[in-house]
Structures are given as structure tokens and as C-alpha cells.
Amino acid sequence: MTRGGGAPEALALALSPLLQPLRLLSRAGLARVAVLREIEPLVQRVVEQARPYAGDLEAGLDRLEETARGFDSAPEARRRTAIAALVRELAGLVDVPEEIAALARDESTPTSKTTPTSTSNTTATPNSTRTSTPTSNSTRTSTPTSNSTRTSTPTSTSPRDSPSRPPARRAAIAAAAQKAGLTPDPLLTPVDHLRGVGPAIRDKLRSKGLGTVQDLLLNLPRRYEDRRKRRTVAEAPLGERSVIAGTVAWIDEVRARRGRRLEVRLRDDEGGYLMLLWFHYRPSLVQRLRTGARIVVSGDVRAGWRGGAKTMSHPDVEPLEPGGGDALPSDPASDDSFGRVVPVYADVEGVPARTYRRIARRAVDEYARHLADVLPRGVLERRELWPLAEAVREAHFPDRSADVAATAQRPAGEPHRRMAFEELFMVQLGLALRRRGVKVEPGIAFRATEESIERIVKSLPWPLTRAQRSSVGAIAQDMRKPEPMNRLLQGDVGSGKTAVALCAALLAVEDGYQAALMAPTEILAEQHTRSLRRLLRERRDVHVELVTGSLGARERAHAERLVRGGAAHIVVGTHALAEEDTDFHKLGLAVIDEQHRFGVMTRASLMKKGARPDVLVMTATPIPRTLALTLYGDLDVSVLDELPPGRTPIATRVYRDAQRDRAYDLVRRELKAGRQAYVVLPLVEESEKLADLKAATKERDRLAVEVFPDVPIGLVHGRQSAQERNDAMDRFLRGEDRILVATTVIEVGVDVPNATVMLVEHAERFGLSQLHQLRGRVGRGAAKSHCLLLTGTSGAEWGPAARERLKVMEETTDGFRIAEADLELRGPGEFLGTRQSGMPDFAVAELARDQAILQEAREEAFALVESDPDLRKPENAALRDAFQNRWRGRLSLARVG
Numbered sequence: 001m002t003r004g005g006g007a008p009e010a011l012a013l014a015l016s017p018l019l020q021p022l023r024l025l026s027r028a029g030l031a032r033v034a035v036l037r038e039i040e041p042l043v044q045r046v047v048e049q050a051r052p053y054a055g056d057l058e059a060g061l062d063r064l065e066e067t068a069r070g071f072d073s074a075p076e077a078r079r080r081t082a083i084a085a086l087v088r089e090l091a092g093l094v095d096v097p098e099e100i101a102a103l104a105r106d107e108s109t110p111t112s113k114t115t116p117t118s119t120s121n122t123t124a125t126p127n128s129t130r131t132s133t134p135t136s137n138s139t140r141t142s143t144p145t146s147n148s149t150r151t152s153t154p155t156s157t158s159p160r161d162s163p164s165r166p167p168a169r170r171a172a173i174a175a176a177a178q179k180a181g182l183t184p185d186p187l188l189t190p191v192d193h194l195r196g197v198g199p200a201i202r203d204k205l206r207s208k209g210l211g212t213v214q215d216l217l218l219n220l221p222r223r224y225e226d227r228r229k230r231r232t233v234a235e236a237p238l239g240e241r242s243v244i245a246g247t248v249a250w251i252d253e254v255r256a257r258r259g260r261r262l263e264v265r266l267r268d269d270e271g272g273y274l275m276l277l278w279f280h281y282r283p284s285l286v287q288r289l290r291t292g293a294r295i296v297v298s299g300d301v302r303a304g305w306r307g308g309a310k311t312m313s314h315p316d317v318e319p320l321e322p323g324g325g326d327a328l329p330s331d332p333a334s335d336d337s338f339g340r341v342v343p344v345y346a347d348v349e350g351v352p353a354r355t356y357r358r359i360a361r362r363a364v365d366e367y368a369r370h371l372a373d374v375l376p377r378g379v380l381e382r383r384e385l386w387p388l389a390e391a392v393r394e395a396h397f398p399d400r401s402a403d404v405a406a407t408a409q410r411p412a413g414e415p416h417r418r419m420a421f422e423e424l425f426m427v428q429l430g431l432a433l434r435r436r437g438v439k440v441e442p443g444i445a446f447r448a449t450e451e452s453i454e455r456i457v458k459s460l461p462w463p464l465t466r467a468q469r470s471s472v473g474a475i476a477q478d479m480r481k482p483e484p485m486n487r488l489l490q491g492d493v494g495s496g497k498t499a500v501a502l503c504a505a506l507l508a509v510e511d512g513y514q515a516a517l518m519a520p521t522e523i524l525a526e527q528h529t530r531s532l533r534r535l536l537r538e539r540r541d542v543h544v545e546l547v548t549g550s551l552g553a554r555e556r557a558h559a560e561r562l563v564r565g566g567a568a569h570i571v572v573g574t575h576a577l578a579e580e581d582t583d584f585h586k587l588g589l590a591v592i593d594e595q596h597r598f599g600v601m602t603r604a605s606l607m608k609k610g611a612r613p614d615v616l617v618m619t620a621t622p623i624p625r626t627l628a629l630t631l632y633g634d635l636d637v638s639v640l641d642e643l644p645p646g647r648t649p650i651a652t653r654v655y656r657d658a659q660r661d662r663a664y665d666l667v668r669r670e671l672k673a674g675r676q677a678y679v680v681l682p683l684v685e686e687s688e689k690l691a692d693l694k695a696a697t698k699e700r701d702r703l704a705v706e707v708f709p710d711v712p713i714g715l716v717h718g719r720q721s722a723q724e725r726n727d728a729m730d731r732f733l734r735g736e737d738r739i740l741v742a743t744t745v746i747e748v749g750v751d752v753p754n755a756t757v758m759l760v761e762h763a764e765r766f767g768l769s770q771l772h773q774l775r776g777r778v779g780r781g782a783a784k785s786h787c788l789l790l791t792g793t794s795g796a797e798w799g800p801a802a803r804e805r806l807k808v809m810e811e812t813t814d815g816f817r818i819a820e821a822d823l824e825l826r827g828p829g830e831f832l833g834t835r836q837s838g839m840p841d842f843a844v845a846e847l848a849r850d851q852a853i854l855q856e857a858r859e860e861a862f863a864l865v866e867s868d869p870d871l872r873k874p875e876n877a878a879l880r881d882a883f884q885n886r887w888r889g890r891l892s893l894a895r896v897g
């Protein structure tokens with residue numbers, strides 16, 4: 001592995017905080033991987049700090065960061081492979097002690113060595129590792145849903161930097177075809193047919209998934225830099241990229257502990273000095289930078305090198321004309337790195353940015369015209385979309401759209417709209433087709449009579465709200481139809497979805513079918529079971545059974561017998577329900593709670609357990625419309641937009657750590673009034689020096705001794721056994737414990753109406769939607785409730801940004817508004833809390849900002865399927881091909897129906 005670091009010692013130092021948890025793990029053994037906490041944020045922080053020293057190892061840092069993505073919520077098997085990947089990436093960047101390096105070997109990866117470029121996928125489980133030949137989408141979709149793959153189908157990074165196809169093989173095929181005298185698709189021309197691409201660069205491009213000119217054309221810039229104007233050193237703001245021209249005043253090669261360093265002092269025309277630094281470079285660079293040479297450079301301007309002069313590391317350099325000094329080189333054909341809005345691409349290791357730009361320029365000039373439009377002409381015209389070739393050309397080298405690109409500094413304007421439209425259109429087309437597919441094949445036609453509905457509703461302890469009634473009505477109507485129901489029930493926390501689900505389940509049970517209710521966590525499944533049993537107290541004839549992974553072998557076998565034999569009418573469970581050993585007698589209805597938390601395959605395998613059962617998806621995470629249209633775009637939607645009566649709003653307040661006593665006073669007051677309280681913590685156990693987070697157990701003891709003596713305090717967290725947790729929940733539910741100290745495992749589903757106050761520690765560490773969910777645990781009775789958000793003490797924890805964010809919580813209890821704010825702040829992947837959320841990986845489209853494009857694309861796609869359900873019309877032939885070849889894999893990754 002080549003190591004072309006910026007400042008190796010500094011890099012090693014910056015990355016060293018990662019060694020501590022790894023050392024801990026190597027001592028404890030990889031089997032104890034569950035002890036690691038908060039790895040993802042740690043890696044993010046460390047990577048951020050290391051970036052300035054990375055030189056051209058930035059890509060390695062990106063991959064390092066990638067390995068930790070989703071770590072903290074990942075199941076054990078995935079954590080282990082993630083750790084191995086992390087160690088490998090780390091070892092590629094810095095020297096790693098042997099004991100830690102061993103962690104990468106312990107996790108027995110079947111393939112010998114992972115190449116650097118494919119490690120972006122190493123968070124995947126062994127049986128889906130794509131190290132040797134990155135086979136295409138088919139691998140993803142056909143991956144069996146074994147225990148370990150369930151929640152960890154390969155989480156590819158953005159398609160821009162991870163190969164989704166085997167470029168080498170495809171390029172080889174194209175080359176062979178050419179040899180055989182066939183005229184292949186010009187877009188499949190291997191990259192080394194481009195002038196200036198030899199075998200060495202070809203290999204480097206291939207290793208990034210760029211094997212053909214088409215790959216190059218579709219590898220779009222991440223951002224743009226406006227290098228049309230230049231600045232003097234004095235003008236150049238710190239922390240920003242600038243273009244600066246000047247004369248080389250002084251050049252020196254310095255011996256450093258590891259290798260050499262090149263220092264160049266550049267004097268601009270006003271006498272300002274800029275220090276240029278290279279930590280690794282070729283001899284040819286030194287030749288170009290003779291004293292007195294006139295050059296123009298572009299790069300990040302940083303402070304703080306030897307007495308405060310401004311510096312630039314690894315800038316792009318271009319010689320200026322010796323005579324006519326002032327003009328920037330501006331002939332775009334000669335060089336695209338100056339004098340224009342310059343595209344910045346994802347790094348390709350070993351290919352300098354400027355070289356890559358020249359290659360991209362050739363690909364665009366010679367081949368972009370071959371990019372055909374697959375979108376139907378009518379769509380292109382109605383929506384006034386640019387031809388794809390033109391959009392791609394402009395996306396790479398903005399010309400007509402230069403000002404837009406310069407202002408946005410990232411893909412924007414018409415080129416972006418054209419390409420985002422196509423992506424979104426394809427996904428919506430998939431949804432439209434799937435929706436049609438579901439409706440076309442027969443399912444179960446339940447009786448679901450009005451009388452049954454009446455009877456069922458009457459048996460509940462309270463009348464349904466208007467919104468609940470109309471949802472039950474819509475569901476019953478779906479259930480009566482012979483085609484399978486495919487409906488989403490959306491409702492804010494506490495809106496009463498469980499009761500609606502129960503009504504649907506009982507309609508199925510009345511016809512002799514079973515209903516399944518699948519929840520994302522054990523706690524939630526247990527809670528559902530409790531709620532359903534409570535609601536069914538009067539109905540001794542309906543048996544509710546719980547199936548989770550943590551049941552003992554005997555209990556599990558017993559539960560499964562009841563499910564198989566049909567004695568269990570309503571079966572509640574976690575993903576264990578979708579596992580192979582769970583056989584249903586006669587599954588008629590599947591209710592899936594918080595489906596975005598499941599792997600897509602989980603839902604699909606649950607579906608297979610019945611004869612096309614009706615499906616009701618529930619979500620309490622209010623999902624912004626854009627996301628809903630993408631995640632649930634093929635579903636009919638019912639919304640519970642009303643809370644059951646008698647609720648008073650929850651008063652929310654943010655307190656900084658210093659105001660802690662005031663928060664405690666409020667809790668005390670509520671306890672005195674006979675109420676109960678939650679104290680929510682972000683973590684279970686303290687990891688070695690990881691953070692100053694308050695461990696749950698310790699916090700419970702502290703509260704018991706110092707703050708609330710004489711008050712019985714219970715404890716739930718994710719590492720208890722189901723039994724312990726159940727007992728703790730029961731004690732709190734019965735009011736024996738007055739305070740419940742909990743980690744976020746109580747996020748959803750816990751229902752204790754007498755609990756009127758929730759205190760959240762380190763609230764700044766939670767996502768807004770998560771806080772909203774948490775807050776929904778109080779305000780469940782008639783009494784006024786309180787949510788107290790405590791923040792940490794440091795600047796970052798209590799800075800303006802954190803305050804601004806938390807203020808949203810004070811201002812509104814509208815889950816949808818919170819969700820929109822959250823999506824904006826964190827992006828869809830983070831927002832949904834998992835990379836396995838069923839979201840397609842968009843290369844271009846950004847849901848948060850492309851809502852208008854999405855809406856248009858959706859209208860067109862659904863209209864198209866309406867008019868040409870099988871895409872058989874000749875004018876749609878190109879679309880049909882493209883959909884099948886290019887998009888099907890991605891769509892089935894997105895959703896499996």
C-alpha cells in the first residue's frame with residue numbers, strides 16, 4: 001500500500017485517539033465488541049481533526065470514517081466486521097501496534113487482503129464482501145438473509161465513489177468486442193483509450209470503479225470552485241479556498257523525520273507572502289518552481305505556520321505567462337483548473353486532481369454526445385429538461401451555468417435538475433410499477449363487515465378519535481378487496497396507532513387468519529404485547545403471543561408451536577418473526593411498526609410467510625413528505641392527525657448544565673404530586689475515556705444518593721436481559737419505581753400515563769426526531785407534562801448551533817415540523833437513523849432540497865405507468881431498457897415488495 005501522507009507524525013497524532021478503544025478491545029477480545037460505545041462520533045471527530053494533515057490520503061480518511069458509520073446501532077456481527085475494516089483502514093494511514101492490527105485478522109475475512117478502494121464496503125458482512133470482484137447489484141439483492149446480513153446488507157457509499165459494477169471486467173469485455181470487430185457502445189470504451197491515460201492511471205481509475213468513459217462521465221464533481229477571480233494574500237480569508245498569483249521568492253526542501261518537505265514562499269504583487277507546503281511531491285515540481293517563476297496557485301488558505309504567515313498545502317499550481325503576467329490561463333482546452341468554475345471530484349488515489357480534470361475533459365469532449373436520453377420525449381418537453389449530454393457536459397465543466405455553479409459551489413441549476421430528475425423519476429417509476437404489481441395479483445379478501453368493526457370498536461375502553469375511525473374505515477375497505485392491502489398509517493407519537501392496528505388485526509382474526517405485528521426493538525415488541533393484552537382483557541378468545549430473539553430456547557420453541565399451530569392469533573415480535581424457524585399457520589395481516597428501521601429483506605421475508613397477506617406499515621416518525629414519497633411512495637396513506645382527547649401539551653425547556661438544580665426542582669415537584677419521571681441518558685456504560693457521558697447505573701446511584709433520596713428508582717437499558725427489562729418496566733408501570741433511568745431504549749412504545757416529566761441528559765447528542773419520540777413518552781395522561789432538555793457543559797455542547805437546534809423542541813410539538821428541521825440538519829441517512837433504511841442511494845438528487853423535482857418526477861412516472869403499464873409502447877422502449885439495466889438493482893435494494 002502506498003503511503004503518500006501529508007504530515008505523517010501529525011496524522012498519527014491526530015488519529016491516535018482511535019487506538020484507545022481498539023486497544024481496549026484487543027485486550028478484551030473481539031468477542032466483547034459490544035462494549036464499545038459512541039464509536040461513530042469518535043471516528044468522525046478524529047477524522048475531522050486529522051484532515052489537515054492527510055495530504056493526499058484524504059480518501060483513506062473518508063473510508064476510515066465510512067467504516068464506523070452506523071456502528072453504534074449495529075448488531076454484533078456487523079460491529080466485528082466494521083472493526084476489522086476500521087483497523088485495516090487505520091493501518092493504511094498510520095503505523096498501528098501489532099496487538100491492534102491483529103483485530104483485523106481475528107475477524108476471519110475469507111478473502112486475504114482487502115484492497116484500499118473496496119474497503120468502503122468492508123462494513124458489509126463476510127458473505128457479502130465484495131473484495132475480489134465487486135459483482136453488481138445482483139449480489140445485493142440475492143444475498144441470503146442470514147442472521148448477520150439481515151441488518152447489514154452492503155451499505156455502499158455514494159455511487160460516485162463506490163463501484164457498483166465491475167469496471168475491469170466490463171472494460172475487458174468492451175475491449176474484446178472491439179478486437180473482434182464488433183462495434184461496441186462507445187460509452188463502454190475503456191478509459192485507457194483516452195489520450196493521456198496509460199496503464200498506470202487506468203489501473204488507478206479502475207480501482208475506483210472508473211473503467212469506461214461512461215463511468216467517467218457519470219462520475220460527477222462533488223463541488224465547484226470559482227477560480228475565475230484571484231485574490232492577494234492579504235485578501236484571502238482563512239479557511240477558504242483562494243486563487244493567488246505571485247512570484248516564487250524562495251524554495252527549500254526540508255528534511256523531516258519521515259521523508260522530505262517542500263517549502264515555497266510566494267510573493268504576491270502587493271508584497272504579501274504565502275507559504276506553500278508539499279509533504280510529498282515529485283522532483284518535476286521542484287523544477288517548475290524555480291525562484292523567480294511566476295505562478296498561480298489554488299488551495300485552502302490556512303493560518304499558523306512559523307509566525308503566522310498564511311499557508312497553502314498541496315495547492316494546484318499553474319505557471320503564468322512570463323510576459324503578459326496578469327491574465328489567468330483561461331483557455332479551457334489547455335487547462336480546466338484555472339480561470340473558470342473548476343470541478344472538484346472525489347479523490348482517485350494516485351491521480352492528481354488536475355490530471356483527473358484533463359481526463360474528464362477528454363471524456364466529456366469526445367463522448368458526452370453519445371449519452372442518449374432515455375426519458376420519454378414528452379416528459380423532457382413538458383418539464384423543460386436539458387438533453388442529458390448537455391447536462392452532463394455542463395455538470396463537469398460549467399459554462400452556460402457557470403454563475404449558478406459558482407454561487408452554489410456544488411451541483412445546482414439546470415444540469416443538476418436534469419440528472420436529479422432522472423434519478424428520482426426512475427425510483428418513482430419503480431414504485432409506480434410495484435404498486436401496480438401488488439394490486440394486480442390477488443390476495444385475501446376479508447369480510448371486514450361494518451358490524452364486525454362496530455363490535456370491535458365497542459370492545460375498546462374508549463371511543464376512537466375521528467382520525468382513528470377513518471383510518472380503520474380505510475383499512476377495512478382495503479382488507480375487503482381481493483388485492484393485498486399496502487397501506488401506511490402515519491401518526492405522531494401518542495396518536496393511537498396501536499388501537500388502529502388492533503382493530504385491523506381483529507378483523508383478520510375474525511376470518512380465521514393470524515395477524516403479525518413486527519416491531520423494531522424487543523422493548524417495543526414487549527410493550528406492544530402488553531398494550532394489546534390490556535386492550536383485549538375482555539376478549540379471552542384472542543391469544544396474543546410474543547416472539548423475540550431473546551426468549552429462551554424452550555420458550556421460543558413453545559411460542560413458535562403456538563404460531564405454527566394457529567393457537568396464537570396475534571403474534572407480536574421483532575425481526576425474529578421474519579426468521580426461518582417462525583412459521584405461521586395462516587398469516588393474513590402483517591403490521592410493521594417503524595418499518596424504516598428494518599432491513600428491507602426482513603419485511604420481504606415476513607411477507608413470504610403468508611399467501612400475499614395484507615400489509616399495514618405504521619410509522620410514528622413523522623417523515624417529511626419527500627422522504628415519505630420515496631420510502632413509501634407505493635403505499636396508500638392514512639394519517640392520524642389528531643391526538644386522543646384529554647391531553648395537555650408538553651412544556652419543553654432547555655437547561656444548561658449550570659441550571660441543573662432548577663430542572664431537578666421541577667422533577668421533585670411532580671414527584672410530590674404523585675407523578676413519575678423518566679431520566680434519559682445517551683449511554684449505558686462508560687467506555688474507556690470516551691467521553692464524559694453519564695453511565696446509566698452510575699447515574700441511577702447518584703440520583704438515589706444525592707438528588708432524590710427516598711425515591712425508588714428503576715433502571716432500563718439495552719444490555720439487560722428481556723426478563724430484567726420487563727421487570728423494571730413493570731415496576732415503573734405499577735408505580736413502585738417513581739423514577740426510571742433509561743437509555744434510549746424507551747424511545748418508542750413505552751406507555752405510562754402517570755409519568756409526567758422527562759429529563760434528558762446531553763440532549764444535544766440526540767437527533768431532533770429522536771427527542772420528539774422520547775418526549776412522546778410523557779403527556780400521555782390528562783396532567784400537564786414537562787420535558788427538560790439538559791445539555792453538556794463544553795462549548796460545542798452548548799454552543800449557538802446546539803442551542804438553535806434544541807430551540808426547535810421548545811417551540812413546537814409538531815412532529816412534522818421537527819422532522820423537516822431534522823432532515824435539513826442531518827440529511828436522510830442520519831435522519832432515518834440507519835443506512836439500512838431502504839433509501840436508494842442517490843448520486844445526484846438531494847431530497848431535502850429537490851422536493852419540487854421529486855414532485856414533478858413522481859407525477860410523470862405515475863402518469864406513465866397509468867398510460868403504459870408494462871412500458872410496451874415503442875416510445876418508452878429506451879426507458880424500459882434503462883430501467884431494467886441500470887435501475888432495477890437499485891430499486892430492489894430500495895424496496896422489496
Ligand code: ADP
Nearest residue numbers: 462463464465493494495496497498499644751
Ligand atoms: P402511538 O402508538 O400512536 O404512539 P398509542 O397507540 O401508544 O400511540 O396510544 C397512545 C395512548 O393513547 C395509549 O395510552 C392509548 O391507550 C391511548 N389511546 C389511544 N386511542 C385512544 C382514544 N381513542 N381515546 C383515548 N385514549 C386513547
Ligand code: MG
Nearest residue numbers: 497498620749
Ligand atoms: Mg405505538
